[in-house]
Amino acid sequence: MASISSRRLAKELNEIHAQGCPVGIELKQADDFVTWRFSIEVMGESLYKGEKHLLQFRFDPSYPISSPAVQFVVEDGREAPIHPHVYSNGHICASILGNEWSPVLSVVAVCVTLQSMLASCKKKERPVDNDRYVKNAPDNPKKTRFHYDGPYLFLRYLPATATRD
Amino acid sequence: MDLSDETRIKATSEEANEWAGKNKSPNTPSPNFISHIFYLTAAMSHYGYLKTISTYNDLSKVMEEMQRHLDMLTGDGSWRNGPRQARIEAAIKLTKDEITKVKAQQLSFEVQLLDPELVFQSIGFTTFLSVWLIRQADPRKTHPSPVVELPLPQEVPMSFRVLPEYLVEDIVDYLVFAVRNVPESFALSGKTEVMQFILTFLTSTWYIKNPFLKSKINDVLFMAIWPYGRERNGILGSMLNTHPMALKHLMPALMHFYIEVEQTGASSQFYDKFNARRNISFVLKAIWDNPVHREALNVEAKNVDKFVRFVNLMINDVTYLLDESLSELTQIHNIQVEMDDKATWESQTPEHRRERESTLRSLERHASSYTTLGRSTVELLKLFTAQTKTPFMMPEIVDRLAAMLDYNLDALAGPRCQDLKVRDAEKLRFNPRALLSDILQVFLNLADQPEFVCAVAGDGRSYKKELFERAADIAIRRTLKSVTEIEKLRLFVVKVEEMKATLEAEEDLGEVPDEFLDPLMFTVMRDPVILPSSKTTLDRSTIKSHLLSDSKDPFNRAPLSIEDVIPNTELKAQIDAFLTERRKNSGSFQQPQDSNVNIPKMEVD
Numbered sequence: 001m002a003s004i005s006s007r008r009l010a011k012e013l014n015e016i017h018a019q020g021c022p023v024g025i026e027l028k029q030a031d032d033f034v035t036w037r038f039s040i041e042v043m044g045e046s047l048y049k050g051e052k053h054l055l056q057f058r059f060d061p062s063y064p065i066s067s068p069a070v071q072f073v074v075e076d077g078r079e080a081p082i083h084p085h086v087y088s089n090g091h092i093c094a095s096i097l098g099n100e101w102s103p104v105l106s107v108v109a110v111c112v113t114l115q116s117m118l119a120s121c122k123k124k125e126r127p128v129d130n131d132r133y134v135k136n137a138p139d140n141p142k143k144t145r146f147h148y149d150g151p152y153l154f155l156r157y158l159p160a161t162a163t164r165d
Numbered sequence: 166m167d168l169s170d171e172t173r174i175k176a177t178s179e180e181a182n183e184w185a186g187k188n189k190s191p192n193t194p195s196p197n198f199i200s201h202i203f204y205l206t207a208a209m210s211h212y213g214y215l216k217t218i219s220t221y222n223d224l225s226k227v228m229e230e231m232q233r234h235l236d237m238l239t240g241d242g243s244w245r246n247g248p249r250q251a252r253i254e255a256a257i258k259l260t261k262d263e264i265t266k267v268k269a270q271q272l273s274f275e276v277q278l279l280d281p282e283l284v285f286q287s288i289g290f291t292t293f294l295s296v297w298l299i300r301q302a303d304p305r306k307t308h309p310s311p312v313v314e315l316p317l318p319q320e321v322p323m324s325f326r327v328l329p330e331y332l333v334e335d336i337v338d339y340l341v342f343a344v345r346n347v348p349e350s351f352a353l354s355g356k357t358e359v360m361q362f363i364l365t366f367l368t369s370t371w372y373i374k375n376p377f378l379k380s381k382i383n384d385v386l387f388m389a390i391w392p393y394g395r396e397r398n399g400i401l402g403s404m405l406n407t408h409p410m411a412l413k414h415l416m417p418a419l420m421h422f423y424i425e426v427e428q429t430g431a432s433s434q435f436y437d438k439f440n441a442r443r444n445i446s447f448v449l450k451a452i453w454d455n456p457v458h459r460e461a462l463n464v465e466a467k468n469v470d471k472f473v474r475f476v477n478l479m480i481n482d483v484t485y486l487l488d489e490s491l492s493e494l495t496q497i498h499n500i501q502v503e504m505d506d507k508a509t510w511e512s513q514t515p516e517h518r519r520e521r522e523s524t525l526r527s528l529e530r531h532a533s534s535y536t537t538l539g540r541s542t543v544e545l546l547k548l549f550t551a552q553t554k555t556p557f558m559m560p561e562i563v564d565r566l567a568a569m570l571d572y573n574l575d576a577l578a579g580p581r582c583q584d585l586k587v588r589d590a591e592k593l594r595f596n597p598r599a600l601l602s603d604i605l606q607v608f609l610n611l612a613d614q615p616e617f618v619c620a621v622a623g624d625g626r627s628y629k630k631e632l633f634e635r636a637a638d639i640a641i642r643r644t645l646k647s648v649t650e651i652e653k654l655r656l657f658v659v660k661v662e663e664m665k666a667t668l669e670a671e672e673d674l675g676e677v678p679d680e681f682l683d684p685l686m687f688t689v690m691r692d693p694v695i696l697p698s699s700k701t702t703l704d705r706s707t708i709k710s711h712l713l714s715d716s717k718d719p720f721n722r723a724p725l726s727i728e729d730v731i732p733n734t735e736l737k738a739q740i741d742a743f744l745t746e747r748r749k750n751s752g753s754f755q756q757p758q759d760s761n762v763n764i765p766k767m768e769v770d
Contacts, residue, residue: 007686008685008686010687033625033626061565061568061569061572061626062565062710065714102719136527138489
């Protein structure tokens with residue numbers, strides 16, 4: 001049975017199986033239509049020569065209308081590539097994963113974009129706000145743009161009368 | 166008074182200067198004494214009284230901050246009898262002394278600010294100012310007799326736009342202060358004016374530019390229904406349910422503002438948005454039992470496009486808030502489990518334990534806001550789906566609604582629900598049973614809608630028959646639902662299962678030509694439309710759901726609105742013919758298939 005997203009994902013998966021992934025990208029896990037994993041490697045000369053990273057996609061039921069949650073896997077000794085747009089918890093700051101997402105993009109297209117993001121990197125460094133971000137980061141990177149401030153002020157106007165009674 | 170540097174309600178400084186230049190004439194008589202007094206009082210109140218109120222409000226923030234600092238210092242008390250005891254005790258004492266000082270300041274501010282005579286005069290002036298302001302916007306310039314007609318005209322007069330913004334701000338800030346701190350002072354007078362002010366600017370939000378100000382007007386409304394003393398519905402509660410102006414305009418105003426806060430454009434929009442919507446849902450609940458308001462809602466729901474946007478936002482909010490609160494609760498659960506394992510926990514380094522504890526505290530802080538907000542949005546969904554079902558059945562809505570409900574039902578009643586067990590669930594305002602009961606109620610509300618049955622059947626992600634059985638068991642055990650309701654739920658599942666079988670049969674269409682498939686969803690298009698700029702054909706429901714979050718053509722990012730799409734009638738005819746053909750074939754196929762089943766039996770014989 002198909003949920004909204006699974007038809008599309010099934011189609012993408014068939015294409016990957018039929019045509020294979022672009023060079024340097026390998027499908028590692030796609031047992032369901034919730035989480036997929038790819039290994040990603042920059043080919044040729046780059047700062048990341050010889051490094052292989054694991055990229056994870058999580059899809060919600062409204063994929064591809066809404067973007068997938070994409071991050072590098074940082075568990076079992078794996079680390080996120082050191083890059084000015086990649087946080088040490090694996091979260092990636094890339095506009096195509098946020099407000100520039102378009103349902104025309106596909107999982108493989110995202111892999112290729114991130115691969116070339118690494119390939120064109122000039123200096124290996126973490127984002128300047130890495131420590132602060134990682135400390136408070138939400139589990140799902142898609143929620144990141146909401147987390148500039150704590151949500152504490154919601155209750156700012158709970159009137160004093162509530163306690164006065 | 167020099168106003169040239171002041172921000173205007175809805176005009177740039179150039180516009181304001183131009184307007185001032187045009188209207189200046191040497192023959193204008195100087196304003197009379199009463200006008201002088203009026204403008205001077207407004208200015209005095211702006212620079213004096215309201216400034217003091219804002220200083221007073223800042224003190225509460227300082228207080229909160231220090232209280233939090235004190236909690237952090239106290240921690241779990243494990244520092245007692247340790248090497249850091251003396252240092253921490255000294256720090257605690259210091260903070261407590263500071264708190265006492267700030268408390269004293271707060272009290273002295275209150276003595277002045279809450280002086281009954283001053284409050285009485287100020288409410289009088291503030292409501293007068295609000296009436297005057299509405300008259301400036303009223304095209305007949307007669308408000309309050311007769312009262313202004315709402316909503317105001319689309320075109321905002323320049324004479325209103327150039328007024329200094331602080332006039333609105335002062336009214337709002339004072340009302341926030343007075344309604345919150347001395348609600349009983351409105352017993353004598355001012356209620357009607359406050360209501361008129363709120364309704365005028367919430368129905369006609371385009372009269373004010375600053376999104377924060379609009380949000381604050383909404384805040385006043387929320388506080389005006391908050392109970393105080395013996396008044397269970399706040400200062401405005403009963404008026405909102407009886408006054409003809411409220412009966413006519415409150416429901417549209419709330420819906421309008423609920424949608425508008427989606428785009429406030431401010432960097433802090435995220436919680437401003439939820440704060441505003443939470444207030445709206447409180448107000449909605451306060452007026453929900455009133456049939457006149459419900460009728461107003463039915464009228465609103467007839468404006469399908471607008472109402473679907475409203476429903477879409479509500480579903481987005483529930484999805485987001487529940488996902489966020491449930492994932493935070495799971496994390497809290499995990500840390501608590503970690504701490505319970507005393508042996509392993511004690512063997513961790515102190516740094517690690519401190520870090521985990523502080524993570525836990527911050528999770529708890531977030532989680533309680535999210536659970537509260539999530540709960541209130543689900544309640545809203547529950548109320549709305551009981552009252553008006555059609556908008557929820559639109560193709561761009563219903564699948565997402567079903568998937569979201571199934572997903573949350575799975576989280577609350579599925580195999581992973583144990584992960585949500587946390588200590589002090591009340592402290593986190595997390596009430597899983599009530600939430601489950603509300604979600605089941607939404608299912609029950611929509612159970613008789615064929616579109617909804619179809620959408621649940623089509624959700625291959627979270628929907629499982631067993632899930633509903635478990636949920637029904639819990640509901641019976643915890644007496645969340647009556648026997649009749651559970652029966653209705655079971656019936657619904659039977660219908661869903663039937664539909665699922667039909668869908669599966671239909672899905673098996675064999676090879677479908679590529680041009681019949683939606684290029685984004687890869688489902689067979691039922692209503693193919695052409696996008697005017699990219700010339701792509703795709704299903705209407707796909708582009709509709711895309712446009713709910715992004716008003717651009719996904720293929721070339723050109724601006725797009727749903728009115729511009731062109732039905733691809735030729736392709737639709739082809740697809741329809743194809744589907745009829747296939748169905749006919751698979752129908753004829755089914756006969757021999759059925760008889761096939763019997764063949765092995767005969768062989769056994």
